[in-house]
Amino acid sequence: MGGGNGQKAKMAREKNAEKQRAAGKGSQLEANKKAMSIQCKVCLQTFISTTSEEKCKEHAEAKHPKTDLTVAFPHLKK
Numbered sequence: 001m002g003g004g005n006g007q008k009a010k011m012a013r014e015k016n017a018e019k020q021r022a023a024g025k026g027s028q029l030e031a032n033k034k035a036m037s038i039q040c041k042v043c044l045q046t047f048i049s050t051t052s053e054e055k056c057k058e059h060a061e062a063k064h065p066k067t068d069l070t071v072a073f074p075h076l077k078k
């Protein structure tokens, strides 16, 4: 009665959706990687590029109190 075709089409659709999900995940990971553009030069921890100066200071003061802020985060040098 043609029921087999419907089943095949459904499977194909699901396979496609899976592919698209996988591709989307990959590009999201790539975007995340690119966004991690601030790095603490002392412990090499990375931060997203939108991390505020305040947050960087917090990190430096908490983790590296003996190190100058601009040594850990040279981009904050004025």
Ligand SMILES: [Zn+2]
Pocket (backbone or CB within 6 Å): 040, 041, 042, 043, 044, 045, 059, 060, 063, 064, 072
């Ligand atoms: Zn650090």
